[in-house]
Amino acid sequence: MPLHSIRVLDLTRLLPGPYCTLMLADFGAEVIKVEDPIAGDYMREFEPKLDKEGVFFQSLNRNKKSICLDLKSEEGKHHFLQLVETADIVVESFRPGVMERLGIGYETLKTINPGIIYCAITGYGQTGPYKDKPGHDINYLSYAGLLNLMGEKDGKPVIPTAQIADIGGGAFPALTGILLALFERATSGKGQFVDISMLDGVVSWMHMLLPSFFAGQDVNRGEELLNGGNASYQVYETKDNRFLSMGGIEEKFWKGFCEGIERNDFIPLLNEPLHVQEKLIKEIGTIIYSKTLEDWMEIFSEKDACVTPVQTLAEAENDPQVQAREMIQTVFYPKLGKTKQIGIPIKLSETPGEIRTTAPKHGEHTEEILRGINSVK
Structure with a gap:
């Protein structure tokens, strides 16, 4: 697989970071989720659950491993730094400064491994007046001006059901940045810091809106060609309320x-x-x-x-095009039996991605990974 020799240390939780590392894992990278020993990824506890794990977690964390490390302890920090020595990529989604306060920020990691590619996915990036603000998808859409343009002309803004900022503004730009840095490292041998802001990502989606505004044209909700203003x-x-x-x-x-x-x-x-x-x-x-x-x-x-x-989820699942493209797959896991998974959207002709393993249990691979560190030493 194209990323079979790549090791990723994934410190992210919830949606944007795990989606990014899911893409890496699906194409063969060894993705190690570094989780807190007590709670781990919050998504594990979200309902509904399958085999005592949240189904959203199951979906986003297939093909990955899990290790429990207390990064506030000297022992946990020591093990993490040992892992960094053999890693290619670190992905984290803490607010700016958190990793530095733990003593494991980029400047520290690159002294241990100059080739490390360090990707930070945050709401507002590492610079600017909002860098320390909290936020979620709806907040980034709001600041970008995009939410204000969603919905009908005389109604209030409509919240999109899919997470545009998290995935389109965060996860995919992070994936692109990581792969660009990997490509560059093949020449220079040096890693770099990949700074991903979900607000930046949303603004970058607005090429069919902002240029009109820059040209002096009013851009309003429900009045533009692509947001409900045109009959076409x-x-x-329909008659049957569809x-x-x-x-x-x-x-x-x-x-x-x-x-x-x-x-x-x-x-x-x-x-x-x-x-x-x-x-x-x-x-x-x-x-x-x-x-x-x-x-x-x-x-x-x-x-x-x-x-x-306009199809329902059930209709979309059974749609012949969705089926033909294998975007809904039924996989068999020994403990879970037959399980449906969202397929892989990137199709490579020679080295395609694949669903290999279920999401890991909390800390499932801790002993295995630590034994690997010790054997290297």
Whole structure:
């Protein structure tokens, strides 16, 4: 596997860090979760549970090992520094300064291992006036101005169900930064500090919003092309209280849609101003509400119109495309039996990722890893 020789020390908890190291583990890295002896990763206790472990923890921490170390004790710190000697990557998500106060910050670690790649995932980064503030996904979206643009024109901002800042603004930029640093290290032999701010990451997502604002244009909730202001990029309710989504912002797709609803007179109105779009949305809403979702899917089945059903989780799980891409996998674990897991989104033709082991029990590999340290010595 592409990362089979890479050792990662993962001090993160909850979602952003574990998602990042999950991607590394799925492609062969030895990811060692360094957990507090008492509590460990808080996600272990989240309901619902499977085999006394939270299912979210099970999902995010497959293919990993767990070691319990008290990093506030001299013994725990000593063992951690020994592990750093043979590690390639350290990932942590504490507030800035915590690792330094423990005596195991980047400056200390790089004296022990100059090739170490140290990635810190925080809400606001290592610099700036907010660096010590607490936060969660909703807070980073709020500061970035993105949450203010989510939702309908006359309603309040809508909280996204998936964690945009945690994963899109934190985990994936961290993964990218780590792999870039690994690539660079192959030439220089030196590691480096990877500073990931989830607020930075969210701001970087706004390439279809901020350039308009920079150009002097008002950007408002529910009024933009891609946030509900246009009839061609919209969600409509059907007769059976289901929904379909329409994403035909190009002329050819809009034309197919208008033909499907038998309103060819709408075709020239694709890019009309907001007041026309509002009337279109209302009229199209009435038309779509006249038939069931199944009826509309039959009508649009042979048209290139970017019309899709708004599926439930059960429907998405059984969707033939999701199945074909193996994004929901059933794996067998000796202790758990058959278990469903989210698949691997990065497809490599020669060295694909794979689900090998279940998430580790708290401290499951402590003795094994410590024996490995002693044998090296």
